[in-house]
Amino acid sequence: MAVYTDINEGDLKAFLTQYDAGELLSYKGIAEGVENSNFLLHTSKFPLILTLYEKRVEKNDLPFFLGLMHHLADRGLSCPLPLPRKDGALLGELSGRPAALISFLEGMWLRKPEVKHCREVGRALAAMHVAGEGFALKRPNALALEGWKGLWAKSKDRADEVETGLEEEIGNELAFLAAHWPKDLPQGVIHADLFPDNVFFLDDELSGLIDFYFACNDFLVYDLSICLNAWCFEKDGAYNITKGMAMIEGYQSVRPLSEAEITALPTLCRGSALRFFLTRLYDWLMTPAGALVVKKDPLEYLKKLRFHRQVATSAEYGLIR
Amino acid sequence: MAVYTDINEGDLKAFLTQYDAGELLSYKGIAEGVENSNFLLHTSKFPLILTLYEKRVEKNDLPFFLGLMHHLADRGLSCPLPLPRKDGALLGELSGRPAALISFLEGMWLRKPEVKHCREVGRALAAMHVAGEGFALKRPNALALEGWKGLWAKSKDRADEVETGLEEEIGNELAFLAAHWPKDLPQGVIHADLFPDNVFFLDDELSGLIDFYFACNDFLVYDLSICLNAWCFEKDGAYNITKGMAMIEGYQSVRPLSEAEITALPTLCRGSALRFFLTRLYDWLMTPAGALVVKKDPLEYLKKLRFHRQVATSAEYGLIR
Known part of the structure; x- marks a missing residue:
């Protein structure tokens, strides 16, 4: 269960102006992942995952992780795709944490895989x-x-x-x-x-x-x-x-x-x-x-x-x- | 932060057949509310909140709560609306808990109200x-x-x-x-x-x-x-x-x-x-x-x-x- 950092609407809206992501309609902290804080956003354009990277993640590694998702998605693998900011960067900052917007992937993980x-x-x-x-x-x-x-x-x-x-x-x-x-x-x-x-x-x-x-x-x-x-x-x-x-x-x-x-x-x-x-x-x-x-x-x-x-x-x- | 009861896809899909709610695309536990377990569902029709009522909520009170939301929404108040099952009931059961599907309300709560x-x-x-x-x-x-x-x-x-x-x-x-x-x-x-x-x-x-x-x-x-x-x-x-x-x-x-x-x-x-x-x-x-x-x-x-x-x-x- 993971929401370590709460965010307020004003900060989030300011953060979103750096992206071409539509109008913010709602955001909810989600109880998945153990390393970072994750929120599910609805905007007028599409649902998104917002990830705030907490201290356990080495900030210097973030370009590797985000770049890799981009590389894999470009090659046809179905995986979350970081949304670039208007300036092209994959990584931003929100509530004092490195943060990224990532495409929302429909689907469910299996509690009982066969x-x-x-x-x-x-x-x-x-x-x-x-x-x-x-x-x-x-x-x-x-x-x-x-x-x-x-x-x-x-x-x-x-x-x-x-x-x-x-x-x-x-x-x-x-x-x-x-x-x-x-x-x-x-x-x-x-x-x-x-x-x-x-x-x-x-x-x-x-x-x-x-x-x-x-x-x-x-x-x-x-x-x-x-x-x-x-x-x-x-x-x-x-x-x-x-x-x-x-x-x-x-x-x-x-x-x-x-x-x-x-x-x-x-x-x-x-x-x-x-x-x-x-x-x-x-x-x-x-x-x-x-x-x-x-x-x-x-x-x-x-x-x-x-x-x-x-x-x-x-x-x-x-x-x- | 509230997900006290996890649910598996099979149980959830069986539960959803009792409703006219479209095909299940994803569900995520959400970190809000302290009394119940809440999930945000995406279906092919619309987003929904699934609430599993935990032990702190008196089961006999649920018809009051769900009926009230219906009554208020019918009279034009903007509040979550319980989705009736095909048999008309507002309350079902999932993972051994009383459970209801409720309309998803866009909007955000204010961390700093003015x-x-x-x-x-x-x-x-x-x-x-x-x-x-x-x-x-x-x-x-x-x-x-x-x-x-x-x-x-x-x-x-x-x-x-x-x-x-x-x-x-x-x-x-x-x-x-x-x-x-x-x-x-x-x-x-x-x-x-x-x-x-x-x-x-x-x-x-x-x-x-x-x-x-x-x-x-x-x-x-x-x-x-x-x-x-x-x-x-x-x-x-x-x-x-x-x-x-x-x-x-x-x-x-x-x-x-x-x-x-x-x-x-x-x-x-x-x-x-x-x-x-x-x-x-x-x-x-x-x-x-x-x-x-x-x-x-x-x-x-x-x-x-x-x-x-x-x-x-x-x-x-x-x-x-």
């Missing part, structure tokens, strides 16, 4: 990877190996509060991943956070991808490993190989995986499970009791991590040769 | 009182004298935690109001919560009143006393008589006050200040530290109450004869 949706997500992820080619800006992945080590250094002394033995288990995992992380897979722009709440559907058709605020440059197949973690496990913790198969098939129907990518997939799945485990663990330990944030359980990702540790080859994810 | 807006609010309040005539259902005001006594009984032992001496001061105030509360003023349907966030404006024109979930039968001029408390004090706690004058003038331009109402106004202002003081005090004392609710400061209304205690006649609120 196999067919996983196939669509695989396809869309690959389409995004292809569309991202040629994007000029770069952003290193702040939540890759070095970032994990930093998070772990800040959490490990208290990790056993969450489950006894965690300090040793995660320390070993990090050492394994540091030693076995692949070095030479195909790279490009990845979404890095393509969870169900970031994919919209209209009926059973995928209508768009949103929330590019973790996007960065990394191994493309690492993005697929994030999606396998985010979409293909059931509530009881079991991996659903039918979903995994559909997602990988969907992905390969647009961008076939190389032999090296297929071999690396189990290690990358361990890495992405660890990545979400570590950010959740950190938030879990550091968020003051009763803050206005719903804490996500880090143990969900610990279970996934343990599953991946048992996986020998990508066939176990449903990859068919 | 004198001219207070005049419009006075006019609209009186227009609502007139439009409410003939509404068949009744709902006693649960937050009148007896309700205040009940709240006070649950809070008074801890009142001095908030400010020393409060237990005695508020005890005396309640005794005064019980002895001097008027008995024979004009009654009707009142809004009972017409704060700035419940009044929408488009430019400087009032575009509608919302949130009728405290509406009830009581003295009409008591509603005006609530609005004087809610709109006519500045952030520093000072009463702005220019705003009060405009609001009372606006009210009387539609429904002139009787001599008895004018005489009673200072006592009613004490009552309404006490009413909001008591609910805020109760929430302040009872809400667990760190719950997902922003606690409003009860002392704001203690200051207003003390101001009203010094008022001798309605002229001090800006009422001109």
Whole structure:
């Protein structure tokens, strides 16, 4: 639930004069997204999303995020499109925060995605990877190996509060991943956070991808490993190989995986499970009791991590040769 | 910030088949209202508000609230209109909660209302009182004298935690109001919560009143006393008589006050200040530290109450004869 900064009408109207967006009719804070404040605007022209970027987002990264959305939309990917100001800038300022107006994408995220949706997500992820080619800006992945080590250094002394033995288990995992992380897979722009709440559907058709605020440059197949973690496990913790198969098939129907990518997939799945485990663990330990944030359980990702540790080859994810 | 109950697309679509509302295109939880869960829906026909009534709202009161909105809208008041189901019912059920679809009203609530807006609010309040005539259902005001006594009984032992001496001061105030509360003023349907966030404006024109979930039968001029408390004090706690004058003038331009109402106004202002003081005090004392609710400061209304205690006649609120 996210409205950290309230805005008043006068400031908003002044902000809107910098755009060709029509007359303001209404604005409502919306309870989605956890990093920024988001408002749904109705104007005489079209509905819009107004995003105010809060402190957790690095201001220097905003041109990458907004430019990427433009680049992807230009290449036919259905994603929110930042509305340029009359002076051409994609980024403005409102209520003391960097702010952008972004096209409103109709569609709904699925609370209970099914196999067919996983196939669509695989396809869309690959389409995004292809569309991202040629994007000029770069952003290193702040939540890759070095970032994990930093998070772990800040959490490990208290990790056993969450489950006894965690300090040793995660320390070993990090050492394994540091030693076995692949070095030479195909790279490009990845979404890095393509969870169900970031994919919209209209009926059973995928209508768009949103929330590019973790996007960065990394191994493309690492993005697929994030999606396998985010979409293909059931509530009881079991991996659903039918979903995994559909997602990988969907992905390969647009961008076939190389032999090296297929071999690396189990290690990358361990890495992405660890990545979400570590950010959740950190938030879990550091968020003051009763803050206005719903804490996500880090143990969900610990279970996934343990599953991946048992996986020998990508066939176990449903990859068919 | 209010989304207490999440809904999934399947349930929502099944719910919508009971209405003639077009195809669902999107729904977003909105961060407004504190009692219920609210979603903004886009359909192929029109935008709508979906409200899920949470436990704090008495289910037996819903026909009063929804029927009242219908009654007022039928008589030309600009307020949200419940969309009837195909079977004529105004109330349905979704995700285990009573639920209603309500027309979306364009407009914005003012973070910094000015004198001219207070005049419009006075006019609209009186227009609502007139439009409410003939509404068949009744709902006693649960937050009148007896309700205040009940709240006070649950809070008074801890009142001095908030400010020393409060237990005695508020005890005396309640005794005064019980002895001097008027008995024979004009009654009707009142809004009972017409704060700035419940009044929408488009430019400087009032575009509608919302949130009728405290509406009830009581003295009409008591509603005006609530609005004087809610709109006519500045952030520093000072009463702005220019705003009060405009609001009372606006009210009387539609429904002139009787001599008895004018005489009673200072006592009613004490009552309404006490009413909001008591609910805020109760929430302040009872809400667990760190719950997902922003606690409003009860002392704001203690200051207003003390101001009203010094008022001798309605002229001090800006009422001109």
